[in-house]
Amino acid sequence: MRTALITGATSGIGEACAHLFAQQGYRMILVARKQDKLEKIAKHFADKYAVEIKTLIADVRDKVAVTDILEGLPGDWKQVDVLVNNAGLSLGLEPIDQGDTSDWDTMIDTNVKGLLYVTKIVSNWMISNKKGHIVNIGSTAGKEVYPGGNVYCATKHAVDALNKGMRVDLLPHGIKVTAVNPGMVETEFSKTRFKGDEARADKVYEGLEPLIAQDIADAIWFVVSRPAHVNIDDMIIRPTAQANSYVTNRK
Known part of the structure; x- marks a missing residue:
């Protein structure tokens, strides 16, 4: 029985991954903060695909x-075949001199330190x-920076470096390591960044067709x-x- 552990499993890419891995017959360990939503998702996938699911x-x-x-x-649940380090977020889009240090702490603690805490154990x-x-x-x-992205970009550059470091460190043990780096994906990402301002979040994707969470889940499945x-x-x-953070083709 193959087992996948997915963090940030209650929305966006994490939820799409959980759906796809359940469809492929994996039993899953789903980690998230929102208990009601996590339990609802887990029950749905367990009922639909007849797979075992642990919610944390x-x-x-x-x-x-x-x-x-x-x-x-x-x-027996520590026999994890795939770890998807998905939990992450962006908060704010202010220039460095106007940034909210609380937002900085949350991004660094989630995107970098949280990923490390889970990875160390698994x-x-x-x-x-x-x-x-x-x-x-x-x-x-994590590949380029853009105005106002400062700390968020720094955290994703850190993930890029950590991915390379893990690949080297875990090579002798035969463990695979992959980074999947999405561009514009329409999930709750922008709503979180703009703290619930849906109109501002919608403008991010105005005039173009962004990726959806399923696109990234499909890519992750291809990788694994x-x-x-x-x-x-x-x-x-x-x-x-x-084409990049600056160049888009908006209709």
Whole structure:
């Protein structure tokens, strides 16, 4: 029985991944902060696809809680084949001199430290199991920077570096490591960035067709379903109408 662990599983890319992995017959460990939504999603997928699902309510920023809740899993649930480090967010779009330091802390603690806390534990399981695949959800913001992106871009540049470091460090153990870096994807991302301002969030995608969460889940499935001798180190995915952070083709 193959097992996938997905963080940030209640919306966007995380939820789409959970759907796809359940469809492919994986049993899943779904990690998220929102208990009601997580339990609803888990029940739906378990009923529809007849797969086992463990739900873990945790904020990846909380090292103690993450450690306790993961290490508290039964031994057979620590046979994780795929880890999808999806939990992440962006807050604000102010220039560096006007940034909200609380937003900075949240982004750094979630996007970088949260990813590390989960990876530290699960990578040790994979080493013991002598197999595994870690998929880190980065961003094109980890490849270039844009006005107002400062700290968010810095966190995703960190994910890019960590992905490369993991690939080197885990190579002797036969563990695969991949970064999937989306461009513009219409999820709750922009609504979160603009703190619920839906009109402002909608303008981000105005005049073009962005990616959707399913597009990224499909790419992740392609990555993890390659033969054992194949590792895709790094993947960048943008909508056809986006060439980079600055150049888009809006109708």
